[in-house]
Amino acid sequence: MKxxxxxxxxxxxxxxxxxxxxxxxxxxxxxxxxxxLKSAPEPAAATLSQLAPGSIVQVGERSGGWYKVSTPQGxxxxxxxxxxxxxxxxxxxxxxxxxxxxxxxxxxxxxTVATGVRGLTREELKTAQEDLVExxxxxxxxxxxxxxxxxxxxxxxxxxxxxxxx
Amino acid sequence: MRPLKRFLWNSVCLSVLLSGSGCEVLQGxxxxxxxxxxLASAGQRMAESSATPEPDEADIGRHLAGTLVGxxxxxxxxxxxxxxxxxxxxxxxxxxxxxxxxHFGILQDNDINAFAAPGGYVFVTxxxxxxxxxxxxxxxxxxxxxxxxxxxxxxxxxxxxNMLGSALDASITVADxxxxxxxxxxxxxxxxxxxxxxxxxxxxxxxxxxxxxxxGEALRLMTMSGYDPYALVAVMQxxxxxxxxxxxxxxxxxxxxxxxxxxxxLSKGLSRLPTPLPQTTLTDRFVRELRAPAPLDNxx
Numbered sequence: 001m002k003x004x005x006x007x008x009x010x011x012x013x014x015x016x017x018x019x020x021x022x023x024x025x026x027x028x029x030x031x032x033x034x035x036x037l038k039s040a041p042e043p044a045a046a047t048l049s050q051l052a053p054g055s056i057v058q059v060g061e062r063s064g065g066w067y068k069v070s071t072p073q074g075x076x077x078x079x080x081x082x083x084x085x086x087x088x089x090x091x092x093x094x095x096x097x098x099x100x101x102x103x104x105x106x107x108x109x110x111x112t113v114a115t116g117v118r119g120l121t122r123e124e125l126k127t128a129q130e131d132l133v134e135x136x137x138x139x140x141x142x143x144x145x146x147x148x149x150x151x152x153x154x155x156x157x158x159x160x161x162x163x164x165x166x
Numbered sequence: 167m168r169p170l171k172r173f174l175w176n177s178v179c180l181s182v183l184l185s186g187s188g189c190e191v192l193q194g195x196x197x198x199x200x201x202x203x204x205l206a207s208a209g210q211r212m213a214e215s216s217a218t219p220e221p222d223e224a225d226i227g228r229h230l231a232g233t234l235v236g237x238x239x240x241x242x243x244x245x246x247x248x249x250x251x252x253x254x255x256x257x258x259x260x261x262x263x264x265x266x267x268x269h270f271g272i273l274q275d276n277d278i279n280a281f282a283a284p285g286g287y288v289f290v291t292x293x294x295x296x297x298x299x300x301x302x303x304x305x306x307x308x309x310x311x312x313x314x315x316x317x318x319x320x321x322x323x324x325x326x327x328n329m330l331g332s333a334l335d336a337s338i339t340v341a342d343x344x345x346x347x348x349x350x351x352x353x354x355x356x357x358x359x360x361x362x363x364x365x366x367x368x369x370x371x372x373x374x375x376x377x378x379x380x381x382g383e384a385l386r387l388m389t390m391s392g393y394d395p396y397a398l399v400a401v402m403q404x405x406x407x408x409x410x411x412x413x414x415x416x417x418x419x420x421x422x423x424x425x426x427x428x429x430x431x432l433s434k435g436l437s438r439l440p441t442p443l444p445q446t447t448l449t450d451r452f453v454r455e456l457r458a459p460a461p462l463d464n465x466x
Contacts, residue, residue, distance in 0.1 A: 064445050065396045065436070080399055081433050086407035119277025119293070119414055120238050125369040130232035130361050137240060138269045138287075141247035145264065148255035155301075155448055157392035160259060 028087045029059040029069065035082035037073060041066030049073040056087060218284075218321050224267070226330070227285030229360035230320065234273075234281055234289060234368060241272040241292060249455040253301060254288055254308045260390040261316045270308065277414045278405070281368060282311040284321050293414050295456065297404055301448035302388070302397035309384035309391075310398070317383065319376040320367060329363035330356065371421025381428055382435045392444045395436060402429045 031051045038045040041063040051057070051071065057078070060068040066077045143151070149160070218226070241247060247270075254270035266286035275291040282288050288311040290304075298304050314320065324330060349357070371377075381398065388395045406425035408415055422428070436443075 062396070062400060062447075064394060064443065065399070080396060080403070081429070083403075084406065085403045120273075120275050120279065120291070120417060122369040122417065122420070124237050125365050128233045128237045128361070128365050130229055130357075130364075131236035132228070132232045134235045134239060135228065135232040138271050140244070141251045141271065142267075142269060143248065143251040143255045145255065145259060148252055148259060151252040152256045152392070155446075155451060157256065157446065158444070 026058050026060050026070075027085065029057050029067070029083050029085050030087055031055040031057065031078070031082060032084045033082045035078050037069070037071060037076035037078060038066075039076060041068075041077045045077070048076045051078065051082075057083070059083065059085060218318070218325070220266075220285075223318070223321060224285035226321065226324065226360055226363075227283040227287055229357055230364040230367070231269075231283040231285075231287035231289070233361050233364035234283065235271070238273040238275040238291070241274050243272065245458075246295075246456050247272055250290065250295075250304065250308070253304055254312065257305055257309050257312055257387050257391050258286075260387050261312060263316050266315070268312075277417060278408075278412070279418045280307050280311050282314040282320065283364075284315065284318065286315055288312060288315070298401065299449060299452070300397060301452040302393040302446065303401050304452060305388050305391065305393040306384060306395075306398035306401050309387040310380045312387065313380035313383035314372065314376070317376065317379060319372050319380070322376075323367055323372055324363050327363075327366070329366065330359050369417075369421075374423050377422050378428070378431050381432055385432065385435045385439060389439055389444060392446050394445050394447050395439060395443055397447060399429060399432050399436070402432065 031053050034053060035051050037048040037051055039048055040046075049071075051073075055071065058070040060070065062068075062080065063077070065080050067080050067083055069076065069078050069083070250272055251268075251270045255268055258264050258266070258268050263286070268286040268288070270288045270290075272295060273289050273291045276293040276296075277291055278294045278297055280288070280290045280294055288308060290307055290311075294307060295304070298307070384398055385395045388398065402425045405415065405418070406429065409419065409425060
């Protein structure tokens with residue numbers, strides 16, 4: 001058991017090192033439910049302060065269910081489920097895909113005809129024709145079970161529970 | 167073969183970066199021991215309720231998927247396609263349908279969406295791929311779509327909507343080959359009905375409960391496969407942040423429950439997963455495989 005947690009810690013430390021070497025995307029976020037600012041990404045870590053709903057924070061890296069945030073009270077970690085990415089509150093009760101999104105879609109459709117970059121829409125789907133020749137080009141992308149297994153192993157992903165059982 | 171060699175080689179490079187012992191340490195994390203047994207048995211219990219035999223499923227799926235790529239072409243970035251297939255195929259090894267001929271494809275579409283079709287087809291748009299930051303997030307998206315296939319959600323919708331009607335029997339019993347390659351009348355009707363089913367299904371979306379079920383199964387698959395399951399929440403939060411301002415989400419939002427509702431359901435699902443949860447995100451490999459300039463990028 002001891003050995004296991006040592007491995008976990010070491011692995012976590014290694015991952016942190018790898019992640020720290022990468023540019024961390026930071027952006028604004030807002031606190032959705034009352035939560036604690038913690039000194040580390042774990043429930044048992046020291047509580048630095050209380051964050052009220054609506055507080056705006058800068059969101060950094062993620063570690064499991066925690067985001068690193070920068071707040072007026074200092075830096076720390078908050079549970080990702082008490083955070084909302086971005087600053088705009090969602091439109092409550094708005095029917096799906098209606099409102100802004102559809103308006104945006106409509107205006108975008110008009111403006112992007114020239115570039116030919118247009119998303120897959122319901123209208124397009126209504127008149128869709130199948131293209132089996134295009135579909136068959138997927139054969140060249142496929143990866144065998146064995147190659148997928150090796151691919152996972154090189155990144156240290158866990159063994160299959162019962163090898164050869166499938 | 168070459169692209170696979172490339173990412174295998176890249177992975178070796180990552181191992182070197184992590185310094186020899188690094189990989190051993192990571193491999194020392196035995197997720198298969200004890201803690202994940204409930205997840206494995208949940209997978210075993212996932213009964214196949216379907217009355218659709220596998221060859222028929224493959225036939226239906228081929229025409230559904232064929233209709234989708236009839237609207238949006240596949241990306242010509244072969245290394246990226248192979249990478250997505252490797253991640254996806256790894257995830258499928260933890261399903262009850264690991265022997266299906268799984269096909270994963272990136273669609274040349276800047277919109278943010280992902281699709282599945284019976285028989286093992288999974289598609290992710292270039293727009294959604296651009297939004298992701300790690301292999302775990304890619305695994306989250308693919309796991310959700312894989313779950314639609316393993317639970318046969320599309321087949322169920324086709325059956326419940328009687329979308330193939332009597333054409334199903336006619337078509338499948340009379341194979342093209344038996345008629346010297348000339349499709350029978352029944353066959354032609356089957357294909358036309360399957361194309362119509364695709365038009366309806368992808369525009370209307372699946373049963374919303376099926377979407378929640380796919381999210382729940384995605385958590386299980388990710389955890390079993392060694393990926394940080396919170397990556398699915400991270401993807402949902404990205405969708406939520408763009409919900410009211412990004413027109414590229416229009417179809418996805420029209421066909422799925424709201425991201426905030428999905429996050430609420432995920433938080434319950436996460437609390438039921440056995441701890442410790444895997445924390446692997448493989449951000450580095452994801453960036454290297456997908457953000458590198460591609461020699462064969464989209465010609466059109």
